[in-house]
Amino acid sequence: MTSGSGVPGGPPGGAAASSGGAAASSGGTAGSSGGSAGVAGAAACCGASDGGCAAAALRSGSGAPRVRWLIADSVWWGGRLRSRVALRVGENGIAKPVPGELAPVAGTRRFRGTLLPGLVDAHVHAALVDLTAVRAGGIGSVWDLGGVPKDLEDLAERARQPGTDLPLVRYAGPFLIAPGGYPSDRSWAPAGSWREIRSAADAHEAVAEARSAGASLIKVTAHAGGPLLPQDTLTSLVGAAHASGLEVVVHAEGTGTVAAALDAGAGILAHTPWTERLDDDLVRACAERMRWISTLDIHGWGTPDPAREIAVDNLRRFLGYGGSVRYGTDLGNGPLPAGVNVREIRALQEAGLEPHAVLSAMTESDSSVLSVVDGGLDLDADRFADSLATARAIDGTALPNHC
Ligand SMILES: [Zn+2]
Numbered sequence: 001m002t003s004g005s006g007v008p009g010g011p012p013g014g015a016a017a018s019s020g021g022a023a024a025s026s027g028g029t030a031g032s033s034g035g036s037a038g039v040a041g042a043a044a045c046c047g048a049s050d051g052g053c054a055a056a057a058l059r060s061g062s063g064a065p066r067v068r069w070l071i072a073d074s075v076w077w078g079g080r081l082r083s084r085v086a087l088r089v090g091e092n093g094i095a096k097p098v099p100g101e102l103a104p105v106a107g108t109r110r111f112r113g114t115l116l117p118g119l120v121d122a123h124v125h126a127a128l129v130d131l132t133a134v135r136a137g138g139i140g141s142v143w144d145l146g147g148v149p150k151d152l153e154d155l156a157e158r159a160r161q162p163g164t165d166l167p168l169v170r171y172a173g174p175f176l177i178a179p180g181g182y183p184s185d186r187s188w189a190p191a192g193s194w195r196e197i198r199s200a201a202d203a204h205e206a207v208a209e210a211r212s213a214g215a216s217l218i219k220v221t222a223h224a225g226g227p228l229l230p231q232d233t234l235t236s237l238v239g240a241a242h243a244s245g246l247e248v249v250v251h252a253e254g255t256g257t258v259a260a261a262l263d264a265g266a267g268i269l270a271h272t273p274w275t276e277r278l279d280d281d282l283v284r285a286c287a288e289r290m291r292w293i294s295t296l297d298i299h300g301w302g303t304p305d306p307a308r309e310i311a312v313d314n315l316r317r318f319l320g321y322g323g324s325v326r327y328g329t330d331l332g333n334g335p336l337p338a339g340v341n342v343r344e345i346r347a348l349q350e351a352g353l354e355p356h357a358v359l360s361a362m363t364e365s366d367s368s369v370l371s372v373v374d375g376g377l378d379l380d381a382d383r384f385a386d387s388l389a390t391a392r393a394i395d396g397t398a399l400p401n402h403c
Pocket residue numbers: 008009010011012013123124125145330333
């Protein structure tokens with residue numbers, strides 16, 4: 001959304017990640033570069049095999065939850081790359097790193113390269129992109145930041161099925177907007193993808209509706225180019241969402257909108273602010289109380305764009321004050337690559353994140369989807385983005401592949 005464009009411009013937001021590490025850590029020795037020592041008991045690698053066979057294995061057996069084990073040359077987890085570490089996937093589907101010697105010799109899935117938590121794009125529009133291509137491009141989980149609730153509910157359910165070729169989908173439901181506000185005037189926003197909020201009581205109803213449709217986020221727009229929600233209504237909306245345990249993502253576009261979102265108590269911005277250079281006091285306040293979703297590559301899509309420079313500058317200062325950013329691309333908004341976006345990663349590096357911090361911004365430690373980089377993750381700053389772009393998503397709950 002270079003402003004005013006016809007595409008999902010002022011995109012919805014996703015959740016923010018942090019520039020620091022997050023995931024748990026346990027056992028294992030610190031490794032350095034990818035692909036070295038095998039883990040104890042690691043025999044011949046099954047390698048890149050993770051297709052239909054694994055899916056079939058997942059559906060076989062009793063169907064009862066069971067613990068799975070995975071092992072690779074190295075594992076990136078909790079902010080560092082380690083060797084001699086295995087992943088134990090519990091009955092709840094959540095993976096945790098453990099000392100490699102704990103993995104059973106039989107029944108452990110083995111991979112070449114580096115295993116890491118599933119890569120997440122925290123800002124997409126599922127109705128506007130081919131999500132199978134997104135998953136094939138290495139993204140294991142997405143946040144939809146504005147769409148038709150019923151469609152998203154169905155999509156998220158399909159994405160949870162064994163053997164799916166879709167990324168997991170977390171979603172916000174409809175854009176909650178001022179009457180006549182953005183994006184109700186945009187051709188890319190179909191009926192049902194936005195809902196007008198007319199009062200504080202209406203705000204509570206809208207949050208309840210979204211929650212009952214399975215939303216785990218609330219998306220609100222504040223676009224200075226059109227009608228804006230009154231500040232007290234925006235504050236009521238955020239309060240209602242938080243009372244329901246839902247995070248609020250604000251599309252803040254134009255003068256005063258970032259401050260309005262901050263003052264209302266919203267915790268996430270859908271985009272790094274790009275329409276103007278924010279003053280340091282506002283950036284510092286945002287860093288203390290908010291997370292930002294990056295979406296830097298929507299400005300120019302690889303060609304020079306003043307908005308990109310403004311956004312990178314705002315993000316660099318936000319990070320300098322300790323702010324937390326989450327990788328998000330606003331997929332569906334213009335010619336963005338499906339899957340891992342090398343340009344977005346490089347823009348994050350330009351804003352000050354080193355490779356480990358980029359990975360933290362792209363992952364969550366509790367995902368049932370994992371990623372693997374077959375050639376081993378390269379953490380050299382110049383080669384990192386291209387290395388990560390070779391990642392592919394795998395289902396961590398699948399049984400070992402015996403093909
Ligand atoms: Zn968007």
